[in-house]
Amino acid sequence: MNILILFEMKFKQDMKILTGILDYYGFKKVTETLYITDLSAIELEEFKGKVKEKNIKKGSILIIPLCKGCYNKIETIGKEILNENKEYMIL
Incomplete structure (x- = not known):
């Protein structure tokens, strides 16, 4: 399943933690706060668990x-x- 992640972080440290997790799961950076990848349902649940584990309170992740x-x-x-053979453009 293709997943888009859009986020806003108040603190740079939280952003650094999140982008590290995104990198680990193979997300590709589209813009500073927009990433995309293809994950299985199990990988998506693992990803969400890791993000929740970091307890980021001053930000939002969509x-x-x-x-x-x-x-x-x-x-x-x-x-x-x-x-991955698909072109994207942010308007």
Whole structure:
């Protein structure tokens, strides 16, 4: 399942912790606070557990699962961002 992660952190240390977890799970950086990857249901639950374990209180993390239909409808306009043979563009 393709997963988008969008977050806002008040403290840089929390952001550093979160981006470390994102890197560990193979998320690709799209923008400073937007990441994408493909995870199994088990990996997604593990990811959420690790994030909750870090007890980040001064921030918000939005986890957006994308079904294959929605994933295949992603369009690019302008500068392309390549991610596993799929191009992305942030408008």
